[in-house]
Amino acid sequence: MPVTRLLALGNDILADDAFGIRVAGEARRLFGGQMDVVESSEAGMALLDHVQNCDKLIVVDTVVTGQAAPGTITVLRNEEFQTVPGGSPHYVGLFEALQLAGKLGLHVPQEVTIITVEAADTFTVGGPMTAAVEAAMAPVLDMISGQYTQTPLSPPSSQSGGTGD
Amino acid sequence: MSSTAQRITIDPVTRLEGHGKIEIFLNESGQVDRAFFQIPELRGFEKFAEGRPAEDMPQITSRICGVCPTAHHMASTKALDAVYKVTPPPAALRIRELFYNVFMVEDHSLHIYFLGGPDFIVGPQAPAGERNILGVIGKVGVEVGQKVVGMRRKLRELLALTGGKAGHPVLGLPGGVAKRISKEDQAQFRAVANEAVDFAKFTLDVFDKLVLKRSDYVELILSDVFTHKTYYMGTVDGSNRINFYDGQLRVVKPDGSEYAKFGAGQYLDYVAEHVEPWSYVKFSYLKPVGWKGFVDGADSGVYSVAPLARLNAADGFATPGAQAAYQQYVETLHGKPVHHTLAFHWARAIELLYAAERMKELADNKELTDPNVRTLPTEVPTEGVGIVEAPRGTLIHHYVTDENGLIRKANMIVATTNNAARIAMSVEKAAKGLVSRDHISDGVLNMVEMAFRAYDPCNGCATHSLPGSMPLQIHVREADGSTAGILRRDLDGSITRQ
Numbered sequence: 001m002p003v004t005r006l007l008a009l010g011n012d013i014l015a016d017d018a019f020g021i022r023v024a025g026e027a028r029r030l031f032g033g034q035m036d037v038v039e040s041s042e043a044g045m046a047l048l049d050h051v052q053n054c055d056k057l058i059v060v061d062t063v064v065t066g067q068a069a070p071g072t073i074t075v076l077r078n079e080e081f082q083t084v085p086g087g088s089p090h091y092v093g094l095f096e097a098l099q100l101a102g103k104l105g106l107h108v109p110q111e112v113t114i115i116t117v118e119a120a121d122t123f124t125v126g127g128p129m130t131a132a133v134e135a136a137m138a139p140v141l142d143m144i145s146g147q148y149t150q151t152p153l154s155p156p157s158s159q160s161g162g163t164g165d
Numbered sequence: 166m167s168s169t170a171q172r173i174t175i176d177p178v179t180r181l182e183g184h185g186k187i188e189i190f191l192n193e194s195g196q197v198d199r200a201f202f203q204i205p206e207l208r209g210f211e212k213f214a215e216g217r218p219a220e221d222m223p224q225i226t227s228r229i230c231g232v233c234p235t236a237h238h239m240a241s242t243k244a245l246d247a248v249y250k251v252t253p254p255p256a257a258l259r260i261r262e263l264f265y266n267v268f269m270v271e272d273h274s275l276h277i278y279f280l281g282g283p284d285f286i287v288g289p290q291a292p293a294g295e296r297n298i299l300g301v302i303g304k305v306g307v308e309v310g311q312k313v314v315g316m317r318r319k320l321r322e323l324l325a326l327t328g329g330k331a332g333h334p335v336l337g338l339p340g341g342v343a344k345r346i347s348k349e350d351q352a353q354f355r356a357v358a359n360e361a362v363d364f365a366k367f368t369l370d371v372f373d374k375l376v377l378k379r380s381d382y383v384e385l386i387l388s389d390v391f392t393h394k395t396y397y398m399g400t401v402d403g404s405n406r407i408n409f410y411d412g413q414l415r416v417v418k419p420d421g422s423e424y425a426k427f428g429a430g431q432y433l434d435y436v437a438e439h440v441e442p443w444s445y446v447k448f449s450y451l452k453p454v455g456w457k458g459f460v461d462g463a464d465s466g467v468y469s470v471a472p473l474a475r476l477n478a479a480d481g482f483a484t485p486g487a488q489a490a491y492q493q494y495v496e497t498l499h500g501k502p503v504h505h506t507l508a509f510h511w512a513r514a515i516e517l518l519y520a521a522e523r524m525k526e527l528a529d530n531k532e533l534t535d536p537n538v539r540t541l542p543t544e545v546p547t548e549g550v551g552i553v554e555a556p557r558g559t560l561i562h563h564y565v566t567d568e569n570g571l572i573r574k575a576n577m578i579v580a581t582t583n584n585a586a587r588i589a590m591s592v593e594k595a596a597k598g599l600v601s602r603d604h605i606s607d608g609v610l611n612m613v614e615m616a617f618r619a620y621d622p623c624n625g626c627a628t629h630s631l632p633g634s635m636p637l638q639i640h641v642r643e644a645d646g647s648t649a650g651i652l653r654r655d656l657d658g659s660i661t662r663q
Binding site for chain 2: 011012013014040041042043045046048049096099100103104105106123124125126127
């Protein structure tokens, strides 16, 4: 049985960085049983544990590019980042963890989708998510639902996506 | 400043834990005028902490940081011991220190192989496309890569066994720990500790073979451009030997003689923070010496923490293998104190062996499995300071509570703040020695980054949001602020000019 995993990255006490964790809470409620839901606030090689032993991996995280409006959703798939070689500006992070796991012969997912949301504030401890980022929860859950689960989201439940866990 | 000078920005600094960037300002003639680093800083921590139960702090502070949560958890737990004026029973102290050294082995391994490794294991002059984790694996072999990852997994299993969750432990309580260690757990600790000692020795061999046997690397380590004569701080035991978990803070002068030794509660007598208008980063300095700017020497209060500093601040190690490696280190680098920034990597590898050997000692300790792991607090909580040696240097937590144990005031001085002034100096010196308008190549910029990366500066106390998909950009500005050109390090590592 192929394993689909939702890896939600973020930090629930750091303003917009809570996004991933909040999505995970909702996803567990809505799609529990249809996918592995894993939350992590760690960085670097800690991610190695979470990208192994699954067949499809969906990563949700905030991103700070400074080049898009807060709340902007971007979806990256395997083919768009598989070619990122060394010399990448991404310190030791998700991409390196995936590449390293592959190189070392570990069980890595065939299909990886990364859903990012542009954050406005990831530096205020205890800060709330900004409205624009909060509003991205429903469409992100819709994306996950549409592509990876048998549970279509009805409009009311997608509207309640911001209630958190 | 930026409106009157040309400016080069290296953003983000690659392979760091978290985000950071280096900015280099050129003067009118195209030489480096000033260089510094910037890291994002958390806002609102103190406010967030206010009014919360002090007992929540080990969890809250560990959740802030995606990189070294265990260090925050432990500093916070020790601060709570002081707040509640309670001494944990012996088994609890052993468990805490054991747990902490497991974490140190894991964290130092990560840096040596995957963060610092690209600079030395792969080589500072190697093509940019190879200076990364995969390049390290290419150099040391897949089997070694599997060994590193396998070791890490076992260490994290131990952290989870004791702390509940490897990433965010729930172990420390004021006066002790939440869980005792059973005989079965102890056996697992022993087995992994033995492996960790072998792994650390193996790592020192790798370092010896790939770095120390290379005279060009040793020359680079000893070169003036990567050298600063500052004060050094680290935690030592009663015999002035390094201890990561507990002891007194010892500071040595640039000539290596002892400047001060003090307990956690006295830190405010010695440490103060300087603020610069151009940076959010605070710069710690020795209060009695004073802030004299970004300069080294005995008259300047700038000091350093972390592996290089710890080896300078202490007289050695309490375990045999680490002590032998330490003696070789001091001899090779022409005596103490070692002022060479790039020696951080070697110092870190020696500390890795110490952490593993200490882990083994503690795993063998008879008191470890004693069921008494908590002294219940009975005093009215007031104020306390907890200090540990985080992988990246001295970490200080300081809480003041009301009589109900609710936080009135919280202060944290993290390792990278303690190192911030020396890091700024290192970046500037490397930039001045290597960069000019006509010398902005990938290799040169990497050498500047190396000065920064050696410290293993941790910006993870900020956020771990993905750093975006932008390749490295170097922005050169004319004196009037307009763009003279953009240098871009593309994903294949090549530099193009627009």
